[in-house]
Amino acid sequence: MAHRVVGKPIGRVDGIAKVSGEARYAGDVTLPGLVWGKALRSPLPHARILRIDTSKARALPGVLGILTARDLPPVLVGRRMFDMPLLARERVRFIGEKVAAVAALDPDIAEEAVGLIEVDYEDLPAVFDPVEAIKDGVPVLHENPGAYEGALPERPHPNVQSVLRYRLGDVEAGFREADRIFEHTFRTQLAHHGYLEPHAGVVAIDEDGRVQVWASNKMPFRLKELLAHALGLPAAQIRINLTPIGGDFGGKGSLMDLPLAYHLARLIGRPVKMLMGYTEELMAGNPRHPAVITLRTGVSKDGRTVARHVTALYNSGAYAAFKPAPSVNLGGASMGAGVYRIPHLLIESFCVYTNNVPCGHVRSPGEPQMVFAEESHMDMIAGELSLDPVDFRRRNLLQDGDLLANGHALEHVRAGDTLEAALEASEWSKPKPGPWIGRGVAMTHRHIGVGFTNARVRLGADGKVTLVIALPDTGTGAHLVLRQVVAEVLGLSLDEVTIEVATTDAFTNDSGVGGSRVTHTGGRAAYHAAEGLKGQIMAEAAKLGAPPTAFAAIAQAAAAQGRTLEAAHFYDAKAHGAVTSFTAQVAEVAVDPTTGQVTVRRFTTAHDVGTIINPIGHQGQIEGGLIQGLGFALMEELRTEDGRISTLSLGDFKLPTIQDIPPLTTVILEDAVGPGPFHAKAIGEGSISPVAAAVANAVADACGVRILALPITAEKVYFALRMKEQRS
Amino acid sequence: MTRVIHVTVNGKSHDVEVPTYRTLLDCLRYDLGLTGSKEGCGVGVCGACTVLLDGKMISSCIALALFADGREVTTVEGLAEDERLHPIQQAFIDCGGFQCGICTPGQVVAAAALLDAIPNPSDAEIREWMLGNLCRCTGYYKIIESIRAAAQRNRT
Numbered sequence: 029m030a031h032r033v034v035g036k037p038i039g040r041v042d043g044i045a046k047v048s049g050e051a052r053y054a055g056d057v058t059l060p061g062l063v064w065g066k067a068l069r070s071p072l073p074h075a076r077i078l079r080i081d082t083s084k085a086r087a088l089p090g091v092l093g094i095l096t097a098r099d100l101p102p103v104l105v106g107r108r109m110f111d112m113p114l115l116a117r118e119r120v121r122f123i124g125e126k127v128a129a130v131a132a133l134d135p136d137i138a139e140e141a142v143g144l145i146e147v148d149y150e151d152l153p154a155v156f157d158p159v160e161a162i163k164d165g166v167p168v169l170h171e172n173p174g175a176y177e178g179a180l181p182e183r184p185h186p187n188v189q190s191v192l193r194y195r196l197g198d199v200e201a202g203f204r205e206a207d208r209i210f211e212h213t214f215r216t217q218l219a220h221h222g223y224l225e226p227h228a229g230v231v232a233i234d235e236d237g238r239v240q241v242w243a244s245n246k247m248p249f250r251l252k253e254l255l256a257h258a259l260g261l262p263a264a265q266i267r268i269n270l271t272p273i274g275g276d277f278g279g280k281g282s283l284m285d286l287p288l289a290y291h292l293a294r295l296i297g298r299p300v301k302m303l304m305g306y307t308e309e310l311m312a313g314n315p316r317h318p319a320v321i322t323l324r325t326g327v328s329k330d331g332r333t334v335a336r337h338v339t340a341l342y343n344s345g346a347y348a349a350f351k352p353a354p355s356v357n358l359g360g361a362s363m364g365a366g367v368y369r370i371p372h373l374l375i376e377s378f379c380v381y382t383n384n385v386p387c388g389h390v391r392s393p394g395e396p397q398m399v400f401a402e403e404s405h406m407d408m409i410a411g412e413l414s415l416d417p418v419d420f421r422r423r424n425l426l427q428d429g430d431l432l433a434n435g436h437a438l439e440h441v442r443a444g445d446t447l448e449a450a451l452e453a454s455e456w457s458k459p460k461p462g463p464w465i466g467r468g469v470a471m472t473h474r475h476i477g478v479g480f481t482n483a484r485v486r487l488g489a490d491g492k493v494t495l496v497i498a499l500p501d502t503g504t505g506a507h508l509v510l511r512q513v514v515a516e517v518l519g520l521s522l523d524e525v526t527i528e529v530a531t532t533d534a535f536t537n538d539s540g541v542g543g544s545r546v547t548h549t550g551g552r553a554a555y556h557a558a559e560g561l562k563g564q565i566m567a568e569a570a571k572l573g574a575p576p577t578a579f580a581a582i583a584q585a586a587a588a589q590g591r592t593l594e595a596a597h598f599y600d601a602k603a604h605g606a607v608t609s610f611t612a613q614v615a616e617v618a619v620d621p622t623t624g625q626v627t628v629r630r631f632t633t634a635h636d637v638g639t640i641i642n643p644i645g646h647q648g649q650i651e652g653g654l655i656q657g658l659g660f661a662l663m664e665e666l667r668t669e670d671g672r673i674s675t676l677s678l679g680d681f682k683l684p685t686i687q688d689i690p691p692l693t694t695v696i697l698e699d700a701v702g703p704g705p706f707h708a709k710a711i712g713e714g715s716i717s718p719v720a721a722a723v724a725n726a727v728a729d730a731c732g733v734r735i736l737a738l739p740i741t742a743e744k745v746y747f748a749l750r751m752k753e754q755r756s
Numbered sequence: 757m758t759r760v761i762h763v764t765v766n767g768k769s770h771d772v773e774v775p776t777y778r779t780l781l782d783c784l785r786y787d788l789g790l791t792g793s794k795e796g797c798g799v800g801v802c803g804a805c806t807v808l809l810d811g812k813m814i815s816s817c818i819a820l821a822l823f824a825d826g827r828e829v830t831t832v833e834g835l836a837e838d839e840r841l842h843p844i845q846q847a848f849i850d851c852g853g854f855q856c857g858i859c860t861p862g863q864v865v866a867a868a869a870l871l872d873a874i875p876n877p878s879d880a881e882i883r884e885w886m887l888g889n890l891c892r893c894t895g896y897y898k899i900i901e902s903i904r905a906a907a908q909r910n911r912t
Binding site (some may be wrong): 302689 | 775777778782785786789790791792793794795796797798799800801802804831832833835836842845846848849850851852854855856857858859860861864883884886887889890891892893894895896897898899900
């Protein structure tokens, strides 16, 4: 079906305020009487707090108030499992845990005051590695984690936060059927999201007690609930005012400093702004879980994967509070099955407490870790079986009707098509252009997100339509996509549809942004609301005897009778459907044999997608995710030594720059079978996960060394090459 | 200790009393209310705070406000003329050169300075000049495309 607005490469016409500097992010909000809050953080990974002396800080001119745990109710916070205090009470469990908070007249005074607070600690034994943390006799972080609200009952060790399992068939029987069994273990690193807007929040308490919040948070309604829980207030007393968000990538769904800003605001009777500096972000900003992943796969003589057992230990840090899923675990663990038919499968994922920074969700949570391990493992098995890695994959790819690890049967499976498209575009079968150059392939799939969104559309007297939504735009262009959907349904041009971003007062709930859901759930809510309005317009037109396109006349006739034409829709997608999206990628790398430096010469990414609503935004998601994946593959690492992160600035924690991006070929396989509006699918998390494995496989192809731990730095390749020389 | 500085920002002159330790970025954002320039890394490596000081790019998060005394500052708010966007701003919109927009004030200021210095930059020149401006959303491809498009429009 031909569309008029959907599918058109419309630029970011919603973003004039962003290019002109007028957009007001949470950190830009200012209010009369606004003052500044700052937190003091623990310098030790595990210690008892013996004494806190705030007298010097209090004496500093410009300091208005100071809080320690004693001043706060003993509430615990979290997104699903509530295990973290607002300020440490008697004990700190990671470097960066908040111990006290200050409000002052300006940000510099607040920072100076924080430095004047004296805390005496007594060191406690600590544990940092997830493999160590679940042994007998190690330090235990939480005495009774099972008692925390939201905790799940299974706990094989007191340092286990949660266990998540996926099962198909009978894995032991499967291994008995196998002719060869292969086992490999991989490690991935701690890495921050890298959004360039550190967490920001402003809290003001109105004269009538209403709590007004501006925050870099992508789930305003969940934020309202979580704040109500943390502050002991009725949710209706809290209003979240939406602002643009300066990058999210999964990281902006928690309370962060907002409860402290509230308590400071209440203490001193003035609005309080709290901005995390980037050092605080890198120290305590809910980064990506490091993982230790072991895959054991049984293969038949004819190269079929018959059984697999995956064990993932995700190093979750000191608190489970930042994980939002009911499993208190990472759904990305399910990718241990790859994109393959494995009849007998057991995946076990353990999130483990350690004295490191608490980890949270980062773009496709748990998945880049697992896909790196799984797709490296596939190449290593192929190598040991002397099979071509592509042929080995082809024999095992998912087909229509096959089950995912979660037991869902799939339809419209395009794993094979996607792989072949990537191979062709990357000239996989052509000879490599020289020595020390290699190619690697990797694949994944990503579900189309679920959740619930409220939308309302209203016809104005000028015949233009307003879409009201309380869903923030984290940068993806979601608001533009939603306008395109409404314009398409109503036969309007884009500039005849405006968007009004409401507060949390406008609707009862909304699952917010995350999990590749917005085009689907927001798009469907907007679509059905627009359909509802269209029905009303047609009915009015019939009554008036007017053409159904005379929107202004119809609106004015209704207004004359005191009516506004308006329709709302609440769209709720509870479970993932039978359709997913496949990705296949090929990296071509050159390895410098003298230094170990890896250069990505070119990169190919192929995507099986639904109807594309906005091609520029869609491609932007692919490119942005891919370069994040490349950073994860090659350079990003929050290096820790005994819980202390040593890369505490963006000068040390390396994100890809404009000089690091390879020539890119994108292949799109469009197939109108998604559950979104006009059969759209999701794209936001489709490109990030296979990158590291594609690069690792290409490095192995280029120089014969297999890197089992990310990131793939020059040092690692260099030493692996020297080891290889010594062996031969 | 405070001092009064005289600074011209986007063509408008101001006398501002600032503490001596005040950064130029904080002065712009909090004393003058120009919140377009952003603090990302806070250590001068991400470029979100990029402004022009007497026409030269600097990281305003690591420059003292005192340093701007008697000089001219151009921020993102000063690029548009009479409500008309600068060609580089329009190109960022047309080509998807931004997503979340937090690095964009710095990107467009840097790119505008590039086009002033080199009206028709090669890709290598774009990459060299824009190296100090991190973007976490776009993967940079569409930033390069935006700058190329603006340069193209300059020519036609």
